[in-house]
Amino acid sequence: MKKFIITALLVIIIPFLFTKIFIQTDEIKFKYKTNNIIRVKDEKTNQIMIIPFEKYIKGVVAGEMPATFELEALKAQAVASRSYAMYQMTATKDKEYDVLNTTANQVYLTDEQLKTNWKENYQEKINKINKAVQETNGEYLTYNNEIVNAMFFSTSVGKTENSEEVFVSKLPYLRSVDSKWDELSPVFNDTYTFDLKDFYTKLSLPYNEKLTIEITQKTSTGRIRKLKINSQEINGRDLATKLSLRSNYFTITQNNEKITITTKGFGHGVGMSQYGANGMAKEGYKYDQILKHYYQNTEIKKI
16 A cells, blocks of 8 residues: 555656656746836837836847847847946936837837737747846946947858947957858848839939949948949948948949849947857857957956
């Protein structure tokens, strides 16, 4: 009888333990410190949301990086996003908000938006995001004890950019570094086709049957900073914005009334490449190694 009872208990308990250990059936949750908040302005409604800081980081990681990425890449994104937010907050003390919830700063998505986007995959994906945020809780990047402006973007052209070649400031930790992993990105290369008339209209240029292109200035990686189209000078990033191109690394060719533009990379190219980070994680790099590759000579500190 005793043996029977023990056997019965094992039959009941072992599957239960297996389920609890190996199958995550509940959402991973963590407590937020209510005194650590950030003011987030919704660009659509102009409303300002007061959000616990780590909850904000969760919404940013979910909004900025695919949850299908490697955990170490998501952890690197969490630290970069936390650093970027803290950097912005130091400059917005006297303003009504700290950051916008769009690509103007960082994309922030609420739980409601994530549930709508992810549907039946919400629990699995939010658990992974929460794990990345929890395991880097409070961590941020510094350079010479100053918070880092931890810019990031989707896909490089094989190398990242020096900050001063894209923006104004020359920052010692935002140097051009190799990012060979980006070639696996689905947006590493792209092609666009325009009617000649539409091409000129989008760029606010007068129509001309013959298109002449002269590249006058490039970055060290080959991105186009300035060019002349039919003798009129245009900023490369402005052209990319007006034509909705993924980057300002491009070539333009004309075939009668058709214009074909091929691009490489996606985003401004400064700081951490997200697809590069995922590629590094796939090769076994840890999040701190990823961060120190893309943000040169920085240190990870904890709030």
